[in-house]
Amino acid sequence: MNMNKCLYIVVCLITLSACSQQPTKSEALIPVEERYVPAESSTTASPAYSVDNVQPTVIATLVDEANAHAAAGNTDKAIASLERALRIEPKNALLWHRFAAIRLQQHNWQQAIALARKSNALANDNTALKSQNWSIIARAYEGLGDLEKAKEARQRQRLTG
Amino acid sequence: MPRKKKASRKKRPSRKSTLKSYLKRWIWQLLVIGVCVFLSYCVWLDYQIKKEFEGKRWSIPARVYAQPTELYIGRHYDQNKLVTKLKELGYKPVRMLQGPGQYGVNNDLVNFYLRDFSYWDGNEESKKISVRFTQQYVASITDLDTGKKLQIIRLEPVLIGKIFPLHDEDRVLVHLNDVPETLVDALIAIEDRNFYQHHGIDPKGILRSLFVNIVSGKIAQGGSTLTQQLVKNLFLTRERTYTRKINEMLMALMLDYHYSKESILAAYVNEIFLGQHGARAIHGFGTAAEFYFSRPLNELNLEQVALLVGMIKGPSYYNPRRHPERARQRRDLVLDAMLELDYISAAQHERSTKRSLRISDKPSWSSAKYPAFLDLVRRHLRRDYENTDLRNEGLKIHTTLDTEMQDTVERSVQVSLQRLDSLANFKPDTLETAVVIASQNDGEVMALLGDRDRNQNAFNRALDAKRPIGSLIKPAIYLTALESPGKYHVLTALDDSPVSLVQDNGRTWTPRNYDNLTRGKVPLLRSLAKSYNLSTVRLGLDVGLERVIKTLRNLGISGDIPRVPALLLGALDLSPYEVTQMYQTIASGGLQVPLKTVRAVFDSEGQPLKKYDLQVREYLKPEDAFLTQYLLTQVVEQGTAARLKRELPSLMPLAGKTGTTNDLRDTWFAGFGDRLLGVVWVGRDDNSPTKLTGSTGAMQVWLGIMKQLKPVPLMLLPPENIEWQSLPDLGNPPGSCSQRANYPFVKGTAPRTVNCF
Numbered sequence: 001m002n003m004n005k006c007l008y009i010v011v012c013l014i015t016l017s018a019c020s021q022q023p024t025k026s027e028a029l030i031p032v033e034e035r036y037v038p039a040e041s042s043t044t045a046s047p048a049y050s051v052d053n054v055q056p057t058v059i060a061t062l063v064d065e066a067n068a069h070a071a072a073g074n075t076d077k078a079i080a081s082l083e084r085a086l087r088i089e090p091k092n093a094l095l096w097h098r099f100a101a102i103r104l105q106q107h108n109w110q111q112a113i114a115l116a117r118k119s120n121a122l123a124n125d126n127t128a129l130k131s132q133n134w135s136i137i138a139r140a141y142e143g144l145g146d147l148e149k150a151k152e153a154r155q156r157q158r159l160t161g
Numbered sequence: 162m163p164r165k166k167k168a169s170r171k172k173r174p175s176r177k178s179t180l181k182s183y184l185k186r187w188i189w190q191l192l193v194i195g196v197c198v199f200l201s202y203c204v205w206l207d208y209q210i211k212k213e214f215e216g217k218r219w220s221i222p223a224r225v226y227a228q229p230t231e232l233y234i235g236r237h238y239d240q241n242k243l244v245t246k247l248k249e250l251g252y253k254p255v256r257m258l259q260g261p262g263q264y265g266v267n268n269d270l271v272n273f274y275l276r277d278f279s280y281w282d283g284n285e286e287s288k289k290i291s292v293r294f295t296q297q298y299v300a301s302i303t304d305l306d307t308g309k310k311l312q313i314i315r316l317e318p319v320l321i322g323k324i325f326p327l328h329d330e331d332r333v334l335v336h337l338n339d340v341p342e343t344l345v346d347a348l349i350a351i352e353d354r355n356f357y358q359h360h361g362i363d364p365k366g367i368l369r370s371l372f373v374n375i376v377s378g379k380i381a382q383g384g385s386t387l388t389q390q391l392v393k394n395l396f397l398t399r400e401r402t403y404t405r406k407i408n409e410m411l412m413a414l415m416l417d418y419h420y421s422k423e424s425i426l427a428a429y430v431n432e433i434f435l436g437q438h439g440a441r442a443i444h445g446f447g448t449a450a451e452f453y454f455s456r457p458l459n460e461l462n463l464e465q466v467a468l469l470v471g472m473i474k475g476p477s478y479y480n481p482r483r484h485p486e487r488a489r490q491r492r493d494l495v496l497d498a499m500l501e502l503d504y505i506s507a508a509q510h511e512r513s514t515k516r517s518l519r520i521s522d523k524p525s526w527s528s529a530k531y532p533a534f535l536d537l538v539r540r541h542l543r544r545d546y547e548n549t550d551l552r553n554e555g556l557k558i559h560t561t562l563d564t565e566m567q568d569t570v571e572r573s574v575q576v577s578l579q580r581l582d583s584l585a586n587f588k589p590d591t592l593e594t595a596v597v598i599a600s601q602n603d604g605e606v607m608a609l610l611g612d613r614d615r616n617q618n619a620f621n622r623a624l625d626a627k628r629p630i631g632s633l634i635k636p637a638i639y640l641t642a643l644e645s646p647g648k649y650h651v652l653t654a655l656d657d658s659p660v661s662l663v664q665d666n667g668r669t670w671t672p673r674n675y676d677n678l679t680r681g682k683v684p685l686l687r688s689l690a691k692s693y694n695l696s697t698v699r700l701g702l703d704v705g706l707e708r709v710i711k712t713l714r715n716l717g718i719s720g721d722i723p724r725v726p727a728l729l730l731g732a733l734d735l736s737p738y739e740v741t742q743m744y745q746t747i748a749s750g751g752l753q754v755p756l757k758t759v760r761a762v763f764d765s766e767g768q769p770l771k772k773y774d775l776q777v778r779e780y781l782k783p784e785d786a787f788l789t790q791y792l793l794t795q796v797v798e799q800g801t802a803a804r805l806k807r808e809l810p811s812l813m814p815l816a817g818k819t820g821t822t823n824d825l826r827d828t829w830f831a832g833f834g835d836r837l838l839g840v841v842w843v844g845r846d847d848n849s850p851t852k853l854t855g856s857t858g859a860m861q862v863w864l865g866i867m868k869q870l871k872p873v874p875l876m877l878l879p880p881e882n883i884e885w886q887s888l889p890d891l892g893n894p895p896g897s898c899s900q901r902a903n904y905p906f907v908k909g910t911a912p913r914t915v916n917c918f
Contacts, residue, residue, distance in 0.1 A: 049812050049834075049871040053235040053298055061312040069282070076769075080282035080761075083603065088233065090602035090836060091876065114779040118752050121783050121880055 052088065059085050063098060075106050093122035093129055100136050109140040116140070130160040206408070207415050213395060214416065214428070215552070222325055222334060223556035225538060226318035227564045228607075228760070229280070232292060233313035236299045242565075243271050243292065249319060249564075258305075261287045269293055272305065278317040281559070281761035281769050285315055319564050322535050326542045326551040326558075333447035337427040339459050343504075344446060345426065347470040350498035353387040356426075361388045361417030362410050388413040390473070391429045394444075435469065436476040443476070453481060455521035463505065464513040467495040481520050489518060533611030533621050534562050537738075538758045540624070545759060546770055555765035560758050561605035569869045570596055570608045577865040578613050581843065585852040590614075592851060594843045594862060595622035597741040598870075601838040604745055604754035620846070623737045628827045628844060631731035632692045632855065633740060633820035634713075636747060638701045638729060639689050640781070640789045641712045645704075646907035651788060652891060652915050654682045657696035662726050672698050672730055675821070675854075682918050684891045686904075689792050690800025692819065694730055701729035715780040717742040717753050731820060740831055741840045747789050748816070748833040750880075751781030783880035784907050790816055791877060791905050793832075799892045801856050802832070808864055814875050817863075819855030826850055828858030834872035839863055879905060886911035891918070 062085035069078035082099050089095065100115035116133040123129045134157035141150035230246055232238065247264045252273055255263040264273035270293050277287035289305035302311040325334055349356050355363050367384035385393070392412040416425060436443035436452065443452050449469050450458040461469075471491035472479045481488035493514045500510040538560055542551055574594060582591050596610040611621035620626070642649040657680040662670045674680075674694050688696040701709055709729065710722050722733060735743070738756065746753040762770040781789075793816035796802045801819040809815070817832025827844040828851055841859040844851055851858055879885075883905050890902040898917035 049873050051873050052233075052237045054233070055235045055312070058233040058235065058312045065282070077282045080280070084231070084282065086603065087600070087605075088231070090600075091878070110778070114752060117779060117783070118750070121750055122878065124878075 054089055059089055059092065059095070062088075063095070066098060066102070070102055070105065075102050078102050091122055093119045093124075093126060096122060097129055097133055097136075100133065104136050104140055104143075107143060109143040112140040113137050127160050131157050134160060203411065203415075206411060207419075210396070210412055210415050211419060214420065222323040222336070223551075223558050223762075224320055225322045225324055225535060225558045225560060227321050227560060227562040228605075229278075229315040229318040231313060231315045232299055232302060234299055234302065237297055238294070238299055239297050240266070240269070240271055240294050243294075246316060247271075247273055250316060258289050269295075275314065276317050278315075279763070279767055280315070281763075285317070290314060318559065321531050321560070321562060321564065324535055324539060324558075326539060326546075326556070327548060333451050333457075334431050334445065335447040335458050337423060337430070340427075340430055340446070341459055341461065341466055343463050343466045343499075344430070344458075344470065346502075346504040347467050347495050347499055348387060348426075348429075350502050350504060351470060351495045352390070352473060353385075354502075356387050357422055359386060359417075361413035361415070362386055385409075386413060387429050388417055388425055391425060391432060392416060394432050394434055395428075433473060434476060435472055436480060453520050462513075463509060464492060464496065464516050465519070467499070467513065468492040468518065471495045481518050485518055485520075492518075531562060531564075531567060531609075533623055534560075534567070534606070534609045534758065536611070536621050537606065537609055537624060541758045542762070545757075546762060550762075550764075550770045553764050556770075557763040559760040559762070561600075561607060561760060562609075562758070563607040566598060566870065567608040567610075570598060570610060570866050573865040573869050574610060574613060574862055577862040578843075581853060581858060581861060584857075587852075591845065592843055592853075592858075593622060593846050594841065594859075595626060595737040596842075596862070596866070597623055597737050597840045598866070599741055599745060599756055599838045600836060601745055601748040601833050602754075602836065604742075604749075604756045605760075606741075606756055606758045607837075622842065625736060626842070626844075627734040627736050627739075628842065628848075629731055629822045630733055630735050630740060631820035631822040631827060631829060633743075633818055633829050633831055634728070634731040634733055635689055635692065635697055636789055636793060636818060637712045637716060637743075638697060638704065638709055639685065639792055640747070640785055641704045641708050642685070642700055643788045644708075644712075644782070644785050646784075646910045649685065650906050650910055650912070651684075651686045651792060651904055652888070652912065653685045654916070654918065655685055655688045655696040656699050657681060657683045657688065657693050658699075660695055660698055660702075662702075664725065670726055672727075684915075684918065686792055686795045687799070687891065690795040690798070692796075692801050698726065698729050702726065713743070715753075716746045717755075717780075731822065737840050737842045740829070740842075741838065744818075744831045744833065744840065745838055746780055747786055747793070748838050749786075750790075750878075751779060751783050751786035753778050753780045784882055787877070787880055787883055788905060788907075790875065793818055794875060794877065795892075797832075802830070802860060804856060804860070805832070805864060805867075809867065812867070812872060812874055814877065815867075815872070816875050817860075819860055821855045821858075824850045825852055825854060825858075828853050828855045828860075830855055830859040830863045832860075832863055832867075834875050837867075837870060837872040839866060841866075882908045884908050884911065888912070888915050889917055891915065 062081050066078040066081035066085070069075070069081060079099065079102055082095055082102070086092070086095050086099070096115055096119035100112050100119060103112035103115055113136075116136040120130050120133045123133070134153050138150045138153035138157060141147070141153055232243070244264070244266060252262050252264045255265055258265065258272060258274045261274045261276040264271065266272075270291050272289070272291045275285065275288055275290050278285050290311075291303045291305050292299060293301045302314055303309070304311055323334070353363065353366065354369075355366050359366070363384075363386045366386065370384045389409050392409050396412060431445040431447065433446070434442060434444055435446070435449040438452070443449050446469055447458050449472075450456055450461055453469070454461060454465055468481060468488060468491075471494065472481070472488065474491070478484070479488045479491050496505070496510050496513055499505045500507065505513075538558065542558070574596060578592055578594055579589065582589055585592070590613070592613070594610065594613050596608070597606060598608040599606050609623050611623040643651075657674070659679055660672065664670050672694050675692065679695060680693065683693060683696055685700075688700070706724055706726070706728065710724065713722055713733075718735065718739060720735075720739070722728065725732060742756050745756065764770060794814045796819070797805050797813070797815050797817055802817045805815060805817065806813055812834065815832055815834050817830060820829030820831075821827070826848055827842065829840075829842055831838075831840045833839070841863045843853065843858040843862060885903040885905055887901050887903055889898040890900040891898065892902060904911075
């Protein structure tokens, strides 16, 4: 089924991101997110923000847990595990995607759409993920009976995919 | 037999006997009807009592927990913090871990025996854990029994309070086990000597009290039983009529029939009226102990208990703060009665009657550490769960409170407000405040302050103080304009020239800029950054009030919104909580998540009640939300909040908006980074001027808090259809245009060049 395919892709993506972001020893303690922020040269001694150096393995553990819950049909628990992961990494597009997929599984169409869009907004140039999100959006619109929007989403899926 | 009957029928009855039998029948019928009506009335009454009382039975309260501390590889945390946390959770230091709830420190390792705890996504099993820190990060987590490396564990959450979810007030409820024996003795001695014998009403007691009153020549004892008094407090009005008295007796009998003496006593102790403070009624001994003595009930000594019991008869007449001598006499009378029944010894009696009243100077409300937050939890429970579920005994409520953050916020606010009081030449404790800190992505409220002093939580300003929001409304207007990218972009020239409007009531409204100056043409981003009123009003009128109101609805404002031009300058009363919801929608990129405090509720069997999920709705287009976020970063970069940039240079960029209302009555600041969103209001309860503005008032409080919390900077992550265009820098100093800067536009709408202004 499509769901399984989706699971497979998520697992692959997480494994991939784990590989690509594996910090070398020297930079292991540099907060990841600091790299996105242009550092201000400052003379005043002011506090630097505290940010975690989240390891992909931590998130992967929680996603595995969520997947196990979802596979057992326990979608509420799956969401609880994902929320736990999202509290650690709120800007992780994969987590939002997974969240959308579980909402889709619950036939909670509106939320599936909103969450998939949120994932897209965070996905940067991860086109594979974006394509998956458009697929969720398309299926959710089909569920809602809005075939026109579903078709539109399918088109976006093909364009990004 | 039938024959005889037939014969008697034939006999013509006399007129007198006809009337008699008619009357008799009529009386019988009336009696039957009367009894029927009375019985159905009783049934109805009985039903009412059971319904009401069931909801007010003070048995096992719900336990409320803060959010658990998560430890995972790479978390920014340190050894000291962990040890403090373990101590807070009651872990004991040991040399060898032998059972749950113990810990030990060994160089860079913290070893502890984790207690088990069930969460909504599964159980955290009890196990021996070793955590190693490298500098300020969690480097490894090991299961000491299996040697397995773990990725993530959570420490069981801190218990932050015990509540009855369906109960309206934040009274301090006490379980019968926590009620001092002396209190029960005193109640029985002075109010109802046959409590354990009678059936709800006490004829003997009435006679005895009559006798005592006549002999003593004063009204020393009342005839109502504790049960009757409870009924009066629970169900009836204060009027004194015979119907009411009869109702009271009937209900007392029923209550006594249905419930045990213990249940009745437990309800009595938590329900009885013991004073009034402004609009607030003091109900129950738990609340009264805090209110009069600033101490929990089980810490009161004999004469203090006697004083409270004595007050039942007339809480305002015997008010110890206002009529200390009267209250003292009444207290001694209670002690006399206790001595008479041998509940206390003569020595105790003598010692106690010699003591002064020792009432606390200031009324305090609660010994709960986080009263404002618990108040919100109670409201959210009722919003998100079935009442019938909440009635269950012994619920466990998991909340979003971050106790470390809450404590930090409280400490910081105290310092800031002291400074602001003296800055504005006020007496100490003049200014009031309310603070909400939420996680912007999932809408979880992590800290909440309804008063500068947590012990004075009579009025939860964060939720209930609705004040005009002033310029905090402006982002909604600019957002509405940016929804038409063909017409408006971040550099559109706005007209900041004087404007006058005739309103519906015929009066002319002439808004002014804060500094009374006008500026001609200003770029849109600077107009918001500097919070210019004239250009904003013109912009708002141009996009239309209706559309602005629609945007406010999309931002999550559900109450009344006045359709008047003054709305454009913030003539809209909102609570800090509602403002937080509004800014959450912008901060999260347009996905609105209802603010929440409750993650999950378990019943006493450990089964979750219907869980409240992260409800996400998309209310704004991502590009509109993004551009608004960008504009709000410019407020900090070059506008009314530029001081934040000077004070927190390493936390930039942050987004925010200042707000000030007429005559400087309310000062507001709402600001956010990538994760945290904070809203602060500073003002005065009597609505008089604060002599402060958004930037000199509320923003200083916000700044003080964020210096401690160190929020992650805002990562401006543009959606697909946003492009950056390099144009002359219209920022600081305005009009120089000597450099170039990048500005965001919806694709295809960026101007080639801009005039320098």
